Amino acid sequence: MKRERDPRGARAGGSAAGPPAIELRGVVKRYGSVTAIREASLEIGDNEFFTLLGPSGCGKTTLLRMIAGFEDVTEGAIFLYGEEIEGLPPNRRPVNTVFQQYALFPHMTVAENVAFGMQRLKRPAAETEARTRRMLDMVELGGFSERKPHQLSGGQQQRVALARAMAPGPKVLLLDEPLSALDLKLRQAMRVELKQLQEEAGITFVFVTHDQEEALTMSDRITVMSAGGIQQVGTPHEIYEKPRNRFVADFIGETNLLDVTVEEVSGGGRCLCRLANGARLECEAPGAPRQGAAVCISIRPERLSIVMPGGDSLAKPGGGARAPRTVFPDSPAKPGGGDSLTGVIRRIVYLGTDTQYLVGLEGGSGITVRTRNADHAALGLGPGDRAALNVDEGAARLLVD
Amino acid sequence: MVGAAPVRHKSTGAHPGAEVTAGHDVRRYPGFLPVTILCLIVLYAPLIVVMVYSFNDSPSITIWGGFSLRWYEDVFFGLEAGKFKDAAWNSLSIAAMAATASTVIATSAAVGMVRGGAFRGKSASFALLSLPIMVPEIVTAVATLIFFSAIGFTLGFASILVAHVVFCIPFAYLPISARLQGIEGVYEEAARDLYASRAEAFRHVLLPLMAPGILSGFLLAFIISLDDFIITNFVKGAGVETLPTAIFGAVKQGIKPNIMALSTLMLAVSVVFVTVSWLVGRSGTKPGG
Numbered sequence: 001m002k003r004e005r006d007p008r009g010a011r012a013g014g015s016a017a018g019p020p021a022i023e024l025r026g027v028v029k030r031y032g033s034v035t036a037i038r039e040a041s042l043e044i045g046d047n048e049f050f051t052l053l054g055p056s057g058c059g060k061t062t063l064l065r066m067i068a069g070f071e072d073v074t075e076g077a078i079f080l081y082g083e084e085i086e087g088l089p090p091n092r093r094p095v096n097t098v099f100q101q102y103a104l105f106p107h108m109t110v111a112e113n114v115a116f117g118m119q120r121l122k123r124p125a126a127e128t129e130a131r132t133r134r135m136l137d138m139v140e141l142g143g144f145s146e147r148k149p150h151q152l153s154g155g156q157q158q159r160v161a162l163a164r165a166m167a168p169g170p171k172v173l174l175l176d177e178p179l180s181a182l183d184l185k186l187r188q189a190m191r192v193e194l195k196q197l198q199e200e201a202g203i204t205f206v207f208v209t210h211d212q213e214e215a216l217t218m219s220d221r222i223t224v225m226s227a228g229g230i231q232q233v234g235t236p237h238e239i240y241e242k243p244r245n246r247f248v249a250d251f252i253g254e255t256n257l258l259d260v261t262v263e264e265v266s267g268g269g270r271c272l273c274r275l276a277n278g279a280r281l282e283c284e285a286p287g288a289p290r291q292g293a294a295v296c297i298s299i300r301p302e303r304l305s306i307v308m309p310g311g312d313s314l315a316k317p318g319g320g321a322r323a324p325r326t327v328f329p330d331s332p333a334k335p336g337g338g339d340s341l342t343g344v345i346r347r348i349v350y351l352g353t354d355t356q357y358l359v360g361l362e363g364g365s366g367i368t369v370r371t372r373n374a375d376h377a378a379l380g381l382g383p384g385d386r387a388a389l390n391v392d393e394g395a396a397r398l399l400v401d
Numbered sequence: 402m403v404g405a406a407p408v409r410h411k412s413t414g415a416h417p418g419a420e421v422t423a424g425h426d427v428r429r430y431p432g433f434l435p436v437t438i439l440c441l442i443v444l445y446a447p448l449i450v451v452m453v454y455s456f457n458d459s460p461s462i463t464i465w466g467g468f469s470l471r472w473y474e475d476v477f478f479g480l481e482a483g484k485f486k487d488a489a490w491n492s493l494s495i496a497a498m499a500a501t502a503s504t505v506i507a508t509s510a511a512v513g514m515v516r517g518g519a520f521r522g523k524s525a526s527f528a529l530l531s532l533p534i535m536v537p538e539i540v541t542a543v544a545t546l547i548f549f550s551a552i553g554f555t556l557g558f559a560s561i562l563v564a565h566v567v568f569c570i571p572f573a574y575l576p577i578s579a580r581l582q583g584i585e586g587v588y589e590e591a592a593r594d595l596y597a598s599r600a601e602a603f604r605h606v607l608l609p610l611m612a613p614g615i616l617s618g619f620l621l622a623f624i625i626s627l628d629d630f631i632i633t634n635f636v637k638g639a640g641v642e643t644l645p646t647a648i649f650g651a652v653k654q655g656i657k658p659n660i661m662a663l664s665t666l667m668l669a670v671s672v673v674f675v676t677v678s679w680l681v682g683r684s685g686t687k688p689g690g
Binding site for chain 1: 585587588590591592593594595596597598599601605606609610
């Protein structure tokens with residue numbers, strides 16, 4: 001896989017003045033002959049909730065550990081508010097970490113854990129005590145200060161870890177999958193709390209997760225990583241709606257990946273592509289696709305809808321504002337003269353809020369369509385029925401690889 | 402293997418659930434009872450005899466003459482009391498010093514071996530650390546004696562101490578390194594992340610977490626030193642005795658009941674130490690909390 005870098009996306013979003021909170025400049029990490037990070041360059045803005053997202057083994061934790069100082073950098077440099085921190089031991093870096101398994105000191109009370117960092121910094125005892133109390137109140141554990149960590153639930157330990165890491169007032173807080181050990185309900189509640197905490201504290205959070213939903217709901221910006229390389233940097237909206245490559249499109253959310261051939265490159269970042277079955281589709285195309293190139297496009301299932309043969313499109317959320325169009329009723333080279341993106345419904349899966357249709361396209365490949373149930377409650381389709389598909393304006397997106 | 406455990410009890414079959422349980426119950430293995438009783442007798446009957454006869458009023462070591470503490474009195478105030486007191490003092494002070502020194506060395510070794518990452522000669526280091534346990538003690542004793550005379554080291558209290566420090570190291574090392582292996586490295590990382598220097602991370606986090614293992618190691622080394630006879634006997638020189646060598650010397654002139662009293666006292670000390678060591682080890686089996 002080729003390394004992808006987006007120079008525009010790599011700019012810290014919104015921070016105009018001053019150096020970025022963290023800047024990675026051509027950072028490479030090798031363990032012997034194994035390359036864990038292949039040249040990562042990033043800027044993380046002041047006050048940003050920045051997420052490193054990727055599957056396990058993609059290098060996101062390694063990157064975080066290099067910022068914290070637990071791993072040294074093979075090549076490149078790391079800057080914290082403009083100052084190079086490479087070479088400084090972890091205790092000399094004004095960043096703190098919330099560890100995946102919390103790593104609360106088991107022989108110390110909750111209050112001693114929270115006070116630890118401030119004591120090492122030789123802060124006055126009275127200040128340390130007052131701040132410890134304030135941090136524990138902040139995470140709603142004021143009454144637990146004399147407990148030992150093993151007397152707390154997982155969620156409470158998580159809060160103590162958070163309070164401990166924030167107590168010394170770090171410039172940047174690093175969070176290494178801090179929610180992964182919690183159960184689903186607690187995890188969802190903590191997402192909201194974490195985001196709130198970050199906004200109130202006004203410090204930069206660098207958050208590592210493999211959970212795309214977590215990343216989408218909390219982050220200001222996300223870096224998608226895979227196999228030691230940065231795949232894309234952008235806001236949750238950009239990452240989801242405008243995935244750059246196959247990996248990002250596939251990893252974030254659900255998508256349909258279709259192999260197509262670029263038939264005609266039109267202006268304005270668009271091109272006309274031909275599917276394997278001969279149907280044509282206009283696609284958003286970042287970069288400059290070559291005519292005749294075999295590429296891959298992504299269409300999100302919720303941006304497809306089913307049209308009854310000869311009838312109107314099934315209502316889409318906001319369908320009035322964004323007139324859906326049938327696939328190429330006006331295409332000149334349409335084979336057979338019918339709808340080119342037609343198929344047979346193979347399977348219908350009821351998902352509560354949505355219904356998912358697996359449609360077998362002519363030419364063999366399958367495509368998933370997802371519609372809101374409220375919009376088509378009365379739709380009487382079943383497996384084996386023929387269906388024509390609508391593609392939202394701009395929903396088909398050409399991927400780089 | 403578990404599934405193949407023989408189920409031979411007559412009542413099994415009535416309750417399928419009970420059958421499974423019975424198969425896992427070691428008490429229902431064939432021959433369990435006789436083997437157990439035989440082992441217990443061989444191991445503990447002699448000890449019990451010594452303990453019981455240490456309270457014997459009779460000067461005979463085989464004929465019971467009623468309960469008495471006279472032999473304990475004899476140990477502390479009898480003709481040989483001075484000799485035993487010196488020996489006991491030597492034993493306890495050597496054990497305390499040897500255990501302390503070997504525990505410090507073993508702790509450093511464990512931190513280096515477990516936390517030092519991969520280094521050249523790591524396996525060799527581990528082998529060298531544990532080898533003293535495998536080497537026949539008599540060989541170590543002879544070798545140590547030859548070495549001491551070769552370098553002109555005067556035999557006496559100091560030579561015993563040095564020899565004890567050396568052979569106590571592996572015994573102290575084992576529980577300490579076992580404990581350390583159970584402590585995740587993330588605690589030290591958390592400490593370092595929270596502005597602790599290497600030394601502070603060790604002192605405030607790693608050392609307290611290792612403490613149960615270190616205490617176990619110390620107590621084990623103490624017992625091993627207190628108990629040692631062979632090496633001590635070779636390197637002690639003239640006139641310096643520890644309890645084991647003193648007892649051995651006394652026994653050569655015939656077993657008197659006061660030896661039984663003395664042995665019982667040593668046994669009591671050992672039992673106390675081993676119990677403490679066990680309790681300490683058990684209290685901290687979960688360093689992760």
